[in-house]
Every structure is written in C-alpha cells, then in structure tokens.
Amino acid sequence: MFETLFWTFSKIWAVLIPLFIGVAYFTYFERRVIGHMQDRRGPNRVGYKGLLQPFADALKLLFKEITVPTHANRVLFLLAPALSIGPAVAVWAVIPFADGWVVADINAGLLYILAMTSLGVYGIIVAGWASNSKYALLGTLRASAQVVSYEIAMGFALVGVLMAAGTMNLSGIVEAQAGPFWNWFWLPLLPLFLVYWISGVAETNRAPFDVAEGESEIVAGFHVEYSGMAFAVFFLAEYANMILICVIAAIMFLGGWYSPFHGLPVLGPALDWVPGIVWLLLKACFFAFCYLWFRATFPRYRYDQIMRLGWKVLIPVTVVWLVVLTVLIYAGVGPWF
Amino acid sequence: MEQAVFYLFAAILLFAATMVITVRNPVQAALFLVLAFFNAAVLWVLVGAEFLGIALVVVYVGAVMVLFLFVVMMLDITAAPMREGFARYLPVGILVAVLMVLQLGVVILSDDVALVGGLIPEPAADADNIRAIGTVLYTVYVYPFEIAAVILLVAIVAAITLTLRRRQGTKHQNIEEQLSANKANRLRVLKMEAEPRQGGEGAERQ
Numbered sequence: 001m002f003e004t005l006f007w008t009f010s011k012i013w014a015v016l017i018p019l020f021i022g023v024a025y026f027t028y029f030e031r032r033v034i035g036h037m038q039d040r041r042g043p044n045r046v047g048y049k050g051l052l053q054p055f056a057d058a059l060k061l062l063f064k065e066i067t068v069p070t071h072a073n074r075v076l077f078l079l080a081p082a083l084s085i086g087p088a089v090a091v092w093a094v095i096p097f098a099d100g101w102v103v104a105d106i107n108a109g110l111l112y113i114l115a116m117t118s119l120g121v122y123g124i125i126v127a128g129w130a131s132n133s134k135y136a137l138l139g140t141l142r143a144s145a146q147v148v149s150y151e152i153a154m155g156f157a158l159v160g161v162l163m164a165a166g167t168m169n170l171s172g173i174v175e176a177q178a179g180p181f182w183n184w185f186w187l188p189l190l191p192l193f194l195v196y197w198i199s200g201v202a203e204t205n206r207a208p209f210d211v212a213e214g215e216s217e218i219v220a221g222f223h224v225e226y227s228g229m230a231f232a233v234f235f236l237a238e239y240a241n242m243i244l245i246c247v248i249a250a251i252m253f254l255g256g257w258y259s260p261f262h263g264l265p266v267l268g269p270a271l272d273w274v275p276g277i278v279w280l281l282l283k284a285c286f287f288a289f290c291y292l293w294f295r296a297t298f299p300r301y302r303y304d305q306i307m308r309l310g311w312k313v314l315i316p317v318t319v320v321w322l323v324v325l326t327v328l329i330y331a332g333v334g335p336w337f
Numbered sequence: 338m339e340q341a342v343f344y345l346f347a348a349i350l351l352f353a354a355t356m357v358i359t360v361r362n363p364v365q366a367a368l369f370l371v372l373a374f375f376n377a378a379v380l381w382v383l384v385g386a387e388f389l390g391i392a393l394v395v396v397y398v399g400a401v402m403v404l405f406l407f408v409v410m411m412l413d414i415t416a417a418p419m420r421e422g423f424a425r426y427l428p429v430g431i432l433v434a435v436l437m438v439l440q441l442g443v444v445i446l447s448d449d450v451a452l453v454g455g456l457i458p459e460p461a462a463d464a465d466n467i468r469a470i471g472t473v474l475y476t477v478y479v480y481p482f483e484i485a486a487v488i489l490l491v492a493i494v495a496a497i498t499l500t501l502r503r504r505q506g507t508k509h510q511n512i513e514e515q516l517s518a519n520k521a522n523r524l525r526v527l528k529m530e531a532e533p534r535q536g537g538e539g540a541e542r543q
Contacts, residue, residue, distance in 0.1 A: 001338070076365075106387070107465055108387050108467055111391045111395065112391055114391075114399075115398075118394070118395055118399025118400065119399060121399075122371065122403075125403065126368070129364060129406075137410070140410075141407070141411075148404065151400070
C-alpha cells in the first residue's frame with residue numbers, strides 16, 4: 001500500500017512542479033508577448049533577457065505582509081486562496097499527457113473536470129465576501145455570475161465531445177481521434193470547439209471577458225484586498241486554470257498527444273520519435289498564445305454583452321449542433337464516426 | 338483503510354450539517370452546507386457510485402449553492418430576528434425529525450431492502466457506472482425520465498412568468514438597434530467654409 005502511495009505522490013509532484021514552473025513562465029511570456037505587440041520590450045533586466053523575472057516577482061510577493069482588512073471575516077479571508085488553488089491543481093489528476101501518462105485514469109474523467117472547474121468559483125465568492133469591501137463584492141458578483149453562465153455553454157460543448165468519442169475517459173477521447181489532423185474532433189465539432197474556447201476564456205475571467213477584475217471600474221475585483229502570498233496564490237490559480245483550459249482544448253479537439261501526421265505514409269513514421277507530450281504541449285502553447293493575443297487585441301466587453309453572448313448566442317449554438325452531431329453520428333459521416 | 342476514510346468524511350459531514358443549523362451567519366451556514374454536500378459526494382464515490390457523487394458536486398455544489406450564496410450574500414440578513422421563532426417552531430421541527438427517523442428506520446430495518454448485513458452488492462471489476470446508468474435511463478426508464486424533464490421545464494416557465502413584471506419607463510437598451518448601428522447613422526461629416534478671422538488679436542484687446 002505504501003508503495004502505491006509513494007508512487008502516487010511522486011506522480012502528483014511530477015505534474016505539479018512543471019505546472020508551477022509553467023505558470024511562472026506563462027506570466028513572463030505574457031508580459032513579453034504583449035510588450036512586443038504594443039511595441040515595447042517588456043521585462044528584460046532580471047537574468048538573461050529577463051528570464052528570472054517571474055522568480056523575482058514571486059520572491060517579492062513572498063516577503064510582503066499579508067494584511068487583513070478591518071471587519072473582514074479572518075478565517076474565510078485566509079481560506080479563500082486555498083479554496084481557489086485546490087480545485088485548480090486537483091483537475092490535473094485526470095489529464096493524460098501522453099499515452100498512459102496520467103495520475104488517475106478514471107472513467108468519469110470528463111465529469112470530474114466539470115466538477116472541479118465548477119468548484120473554483122468558491123474561492124472567488126468567499127474572497128469577495130470575506131474582504132468586507134464594496135469593490136471586492138462587486139467583482140465577486142460579476143465573476144460568479146459569469147462563471148455560472150459560461151459553465152453551461154462549456155459543459156454542452158464537452159457533451160458534444162463525449163458523444164463523438166463515446167467515452168468520458170480522457171485517454172479514450174484522445175484515442176478516438178487517432179489519425180492525421182483532419183481526424184481530430186475540431187472539424188466535425190467546429191462550432192462546439194469555438195464555443196468551448198470562448199467560454200474557456202470567459203471561465204478564467206480573462207480579457208476580453210475580464211469585467212471581474214475590471215481595473216478601470218472596480219479596481220481589481222475580488223482580490224483587491226489581498227496582498228503578498230495570498231494574492232500570489234490567486235494569481236497562481238488563475239494561470240493554472242488558463243493552462244488547464246489550453247490543455248483540455250488540445251485534448252478534446254486537437255487530438256491530444258497525436259502528431260498532426262499520425263498514420264500518414266511518410267510523415268507519420270518520420271515523426272514517430274517525437275514523444276507525445278511534446279505534441280500536446282505544442283498544441284496547448286498555441287491556445288496559451290491566443291490568450292495573450294486576445295488580451296492585447298480586444299477591448300473589454302460590456303457586462304450585459306457578456307451575458308447576452310453566453311446565454312443567447314453560445315448556448316443555442318451548442319444545442320443546435322448537438323442535434324446536428326446526432327445526425328452525423330447516426331449517418332456515420334466521414335473519417336470520424 | 339476504506340473504513341477509516343469513510344468515518345473521517347462521515348464525521349466531517351455530520352459536523353458540517355450541525356454547523357449549518359447552528360452557525361449564526363447565513364453565509365457561513367451556506368458554506369457549511371457546501372462542505373456537507375461535498376462530503377456526501379465523497380461517501381457516494383466511496384461506495385462505487387462515482388457518477389452520482391460527481392453529479393452531486395456538479396449540480397448542487399457547482400450550480401445550486403453558488404446561486405444560493407449569491408442571494409444570501411446580497412440580502413442583509415441579521416441573525417437575531419431569525420432566532421426569535423426558534424421555540425415556537427421547535428415542536429413542529431421535532432415532529433418532522435422523529436417522522437424522518439422512523440421512515441429511515443422502516444427502510445433500513447425491513448427485510449425487503451436488507452441494507453443491514455446484506456450491504457451493497459460488490460460492483461464488477463470492469464463496471465462502467467456512467468454507461469450503465471445511461472443505458473437504463475434511456476431504455477427502461479425513458480418515459481419517467483422524459484416526464485420528469487418536462488415537469489422541470491414547466492416549473493422553470495412558471496417561475497419566470499410568476500416573477501416577470503414589465504415596468505413602464507425603464508431605460509433598457511435595445512441590443513438589436515445597438516448592433517445594427519453603423520457609421521452612417523452615428524456620424525455626420527459637415528463641410529464648412531473657412532471664415533476669415535474677425536478683427537484679429539488687436540480687436541480683442543480693445
């Protein structure tokens with residue numbers, strides 16, 4: 001028993017340590033990429049080309065004092081960052097990084113992802129309420145309404161994947177897409193793919209759906225009262241969730257660990273030496289770059305427009321496409337079904 | 338090992354459930370209810386009902402309680418007036434509690450159900466919870482399932498019609514009009530003749 005426990009713990013850390021390093025460098029690349037998009041350099045002083053900048057930031061936050069506002073609910077105020085990071089890292093248990101590279105290969109993987117991502121909103125709610133601050137409460141209301149709304153569209157988009165693959169096991173979903181890039185689910189599920197990606201951006205409260213932070217309206221939203229490490233934990237959870245959305249998008253719609261030329265005559269065997277995780281991370285990096293690209297490109301949505309987009313556009317699109325998908329599966333169309 | 342996990346989560350569940358009804362602050366009560374739901378989900382997963390357990394988290398913890406907290410957070414509820422009726426409602430509360438315990442006892446102790454000793458049948462090693470539930474739900478129980486869905490839909494429509502109230506004179510935006518706006522009906526470019534300066538600097542000073 002202790003041997004399995006030991007192995008499980010080793011696997012968990014083998015996922016979490018690269019994840020945290022990934023988060024650190026995601027923040028670095030965000031500042032660099034957006035810097036270049038806005039015709040400036042971004043951080044380039046700490047270390048070679050600024051590569052040590054994220055660690056400098058983390059150290060700075062580590063040494064800052066954590067202040068608790070007056071009349072704040074102290075216990076809940078300090079519990080909120082934990083509530084937000086817990087689900088954000090727990091989801092990674094079911095993510096397959098390559099064939100068989102998964103901590104917990106459970107049958108209800110997709111459902112587990114939905115459950116864990118819906119738990120993340122408690123960190124936001126508790127943080128906003130316990131802060132005893134108007135801005136934090138407003139940010140909380142916005143964030144939770146937005147997350148609850150977009151969760152429906154996101155869930156429906158994933159139902160499409162579940163129908164196409166015929167399984168909720170994430171490794172099974174990837175295996176159902178085996179083959180070159182036109183075999184992947186992004187093609188038959190194109191509208192669902194777009195809906196998933198838009199709701200993924202909205203779920204993580206990122207630009208152009210970042211009214212929950214809305215620094216020009218409500219200062220910084222739900223985490224306005226947090227400082228030091230408590231703030232850093234929220235930051236960590238947000239970026240871990242963003243990377244998660246990218247990786248799930250790659251698994252559900254872009255064939256996970258398969259190379260784009262898998263099963264083709266010449267290119268397929270020629271690229272067989274590349275480990276599967278490289279392909280998965282390359283696909284995820286594309287989405288991660290899109291996150292930064294959106295932030296540098298789009299102006300912020302107005303709040304009522306966000307709600308309208310979620311309820312009146314994305315959800316009807318998913319419902320209609322589920323019907324179309326049923327017909328496609330029933331007729332056995334294409335290389336997919 | 339499994340028993341230890343069961344007793345741990347069962348103890349937290351009972352503790353959280355007690356806190357829900359004893360804690361003063363309604364927001365904290367709602368958060369304890371979330372904790373109770375979560376622990377109940379863990380117990381379900383422990384007996385092999387993984388679908389039910391995760392569905393409990395998705396539906397109750399992820400959606401229902403979030404909306405519940407939403408309302409509780411925005412209402413300014415003070416705990417004192419809520420305590421006043423405690424003695425008055427106590428007899429009814431005890432009656433309901435006793436009734437529920439009796440009902441549970443009848444179910445657990447009856448020979449037909451045989452929960453005591455018989456326990457829950459061990460699931461097969463390759464049993465796929467979700468596939469089994471899906472198959473049964475959409476073949477054997479398809480009519481009850483669909484009827485339940487329609488009843489829920491009716492409830493939604495009823496709730497919306499009951500609370501829908503069109504007020505006169507509200508300033509809401511016509512989204513369609515906003516979206517169909519273009520340059521032609523927002524912007525007017527005027528051509529004006531350049532006029533000669535009147536007087537000049539010196540004229541103003543006088």
